[in-house]
Structure formats: C-alpha cells, structure tokens
Amino acid sequence: MSASFASALSAAHEAAASQHYPAGTLYIVATPIGNLCDISLRALHVLGLVDAIACEDTRHTQALLRAYGIDKPNAQLLAVHQHNESEAAQNVVRRLQQGERIAYASDAGTPAISDPGARVVAAARAVGIPVVPLPGASSITAALSAAGIVQDTGFVFTGFLPSKATERDTAAQRLLAEPRAVVLLEAPHRIEALARSLACLGERPVTVARELTKQFEEIATVPAQQLSAWLAAQSSRTRGEFVVVLHPAPPAEAPAQDLRVLKLLLAALPLKTAVQLCADITGQPRKVLYSAALALKPESTEDS
Template identity: 70%
Template sequence: MNASFASALTASHEAAASQHYPQGALYVVATPIGNLADITLRALHVLQLADTIACEDTRHTQSLLRAYGIDRSPQQLLALHQHNEAEAAQSALARLRAGQRIAYVSDAGTPAISDPGARLVAAVRAEGLPVVPLPGASSVTTALSVAGIVNDDVTGFVFAGFLPAKSSERSAAVQSLAGEPRAVVLLEAPHRIEPLAAALAALGDRPLTIGRELTKQFEEIATVKAAEFSAWLTAEANRTRGEFVLVLHPAPVADGTGDTEGLRILRLLLAELPLKTAVKLAADISGSSRNTLYDAALALKQLSKT
C-alpha cells in the first residue's frame, strides 16, 4: 500500500459507511485517469465493500487496489472487457442474483462512456436489478473544463471518442465535424495521433484544445489552431507520447445566421453540385460569407481526397 492513502481509507469509512449500499446491486465506479489522489472517498469505501470487482484488466485493477491498501483475491476479480463483455455480464448477473455487491471499474475514468461497461449496465437493468453510479474522474469533463469554451449561440458538446483508424473513414469523420456547431471531444492513442493531426488540419483556424497525459506528471494542455496541431506535436520529441483528449471548439460565428449553418448547407450541396455552384447557393441561403465558404469548400474537397 502507498502509505499516503492509509488515512484516506479511514476517511472513506467515516464519510461513506453510514450510507445505504444494497446487496445484489451493480456499482459503476469511476477511478482516476492518472493521478491516484483523484479517487473519491465513496469509491474507496465501495471497493472495500464489494464482494466482486469486475474490471477491464484484472492485473491493472489489482495494482490499483494494492496502491490504496485494498486486498482482493483473484477469485474476487472478474475480467470484463470489450472482447468478453456479453459473456462476462452473464457471470456478473449470476453473482448479483446471489446477493453480491459488484463494483465495475474500467482501466481509468468513468466506465461505459468510451470504455466497456455499457453492455453490462444494460444487462443488469434489463433484469430489474439496481445500478448505482459513483461519479468521479472523467477525461471528457476534465478536458472540457480547461478548454475555456464560451459560446452564447450554441450550448452543449458532442462526444465523438476515437475516430476510425482507416484513413478514408477518418477523413470522412473529420469532414463531418466541419459543420458541427458544438464543441467536439475526441480521444486518441499516441501511435495514431499524428495521422489524426494531419486530418484535422483541414479544419484550418478552428481552435483545438489539446490535453496530453491529463492529471499525470507530464500533463500538457495547449490551445492551437487545428491546422497547427501537427507542428505543435513535432515541436518537442515527447509530445507524441501519452494519451490524448482533444476538444475541437465550436466553429466561429461570423454573422447573424452564422457560418456553422452555412457550412452545414455547404456540405450537403457539395455532395451533389460543383464547388462554385455549391458555395454560391450556400451563401445565398445562409447569408454566410462567400469567401469563407469557398475556403471551407476547398478544405473539404482536399480532405475527401486524403
């Protein structure tokens, strides 16, 4: 056990033990995305209380538990990941029917968002058994909280997660983001970050907040233009290492109707009409700048060829 967490275990019992934790319930537990101190007191208490801990990777979770001073035998850990989730969910259901408390954790962050867990939750709810959320760390909300997005015209955000690995499909996905008026949250692994940066360059001056290794020792946060992301990555050798969370800011609004509406219309027209005709009609319909739409059309056409 990391000695610094000994008092945290005591505090978790004092803070959370008086609450009700029904048997035969699934507890969806958020765990830190990097910094071990980001665990919640209620999560520590439930991880001690649970009869079974279902987890994405048993070895990773065992190491996490030991860091907090929580001992679990291998028999109390149930592997449940993207390759066996449907089958493992049936094993979890049997344990729940027997009255066990099961805590589910992914490798990091809040389960069932990008990580496994959604099929398990759906199966448990379909059986009429209780599912209890324990909120905590999430790479999505962590990145959004430091992006500094202020937009009085459009609220909310889109969670796109990992874009397709194939170049053509990734390019098509990025093209679809060009007309998205809301902020978009993307996730990416280090070995695929450079191709993604190259694809995002087609979005030009669209602001992009980069979160690399969030909450960890070498955390780095920066906001650049989408077209400058590749240059930012290559400016320092270590920048292609670590996990990435990206926030693509909302497309800027240039006039009363907004370029975002013009871009949406432009994308539809480009699929059927020549570029200049599509630009003219999109500008006439939306009131957006023809020059702005023309530049966007060129970028979209180029992106579709990559």
C-alpha cells in the same frame, strides 16, 4: 499500501460507512485517469465493501487496490473487457441476482463512456437490477474544463475517429458541419495521423490535452491546421494518451440583404416576432438572426 493512503482509506470508511449500500446492486466506480489522489472516498469504501469487482484488466485493478490498501483475492476480480463483455455480463448478472454487491471499474476514468461497462449496465437494468453510479475522474470533462470554451450549445463526444486514413479524413471533413464543441480521444501512435486529418478545419481552435493528471500533463490550444506543427515541435508531445477538443465554430453571420430585412421588421415589430418573420422570409437560422437582432436593437431585449 502506500502510507500516504492509509489515512484516506480510514477517512473513506468513516465518511461513507453510514450510508446505504444495498445488496444485489451493481456499482459503477470511476477510478483515477492518472493521479491516484483523484479517487473518491465513496469509491474507496465501495471497492472494499463489494463481494466482487468486474474490471477491464484484473492485474491493473489489483495493483490499484493494493495502492490504496484494499485487500481482494484474485478470485474476487472478474475480467470483463471489450472482447468478452457480452458473455461476462451474464455471469455478473447471475451473481447480482444471488444478492451479491458487484462493482465495475475500467482501467481509468468513468466506465461505460469510451471504456467497457455499458453492456454490463444494460444487462443488469434489463432484469431490474439496481445500478448505482459513483462519479469521479473523466478525461472528457477534465479536458473540457481546461479548454476555456465559452458557449451555450453543449458538446458532442465522438471518441476515436476511424483508424483507416480514408475513413478518418472523411470523418474529419464531416466535423466542418458541426457547430458545437467536439471531444475526440486518441492514442499516441495515431495522434500525428489525427492531426493531419484535422488540418482541414483550418483556423478553428483545438485544445489538445496530453497525459491529463499525470506528471507530464500538457494542455495547449492551437488552430487545427497548426496541430501537426505543435506536435512536431517537441518529441515528447506524441507520447501519452490524448483528449482533443475541437472548439465551437464561430457564429454564422446573416447576409447583408437578410440583415436589411431584419432591420425593417425590427422597426415595426417586437424582437421575437421580427426574428421569426425574418427567418420565415429569408430561411436564415433563427439563432443567427436573434443574435443579429440584439446587435441591431439592444434596447428591444425587454420585449423579447
């Protein structure tokens, strides 16, 4: 164990031991995506408490446990990864039904999002076994929090685009029609190919987050069509794991003739009524017309 985590493990037991951890429960444990200090106190306590840990890679998880000073024999680590998850989930469920506490941890971050774990959770819930999530590190939310996106439309998590060039290009073209922020993941050996596919998005900004929480973390925002050039500017920029955040599309603008209709309606009707009627007449999205109405008649916000 690293001496620097001795006090953390002690603090974890002191802070979390008095809480309730029922037997026969599956605990979904988020682990660091790079920086070992991003583990939670509750995660440390539960990883030490459980009867077994189902994990994506037993060797990786064993190294993580030892770094924190948690002693688990190899027999208590159950390999549950993308190639055996359906079958292994049934073994996990049987042990849970016998009253064991079992944690699931993927190699990094929050399980069952892009990593394995969802089938284990589904199998447990299907037979009424309680599932308790222990929140923590996530590359998805980490990248979003640093992207500086100011919007209220939410985001779409897409994960990895197809590996074949034609399918990947088609998927990238479909993103042109998605107005919300989109979160993509990519591996180092495919990041340049992804950048070429995203060039079709033109000036739409993308935030690329590389090696999040690690020593050589790098976060930059560039137009989609310049992402390839940004990667090529330094050889180190194609190394590591990537999260790519496509920023929301700029708000659409209503044509001049539709704005004229909206202005006439605003002169005689409350804002909401004018917007709804204009949408019915012109076919323009209500949200686009509402934004335009606020700009045309800001004093009418009180009647909206």
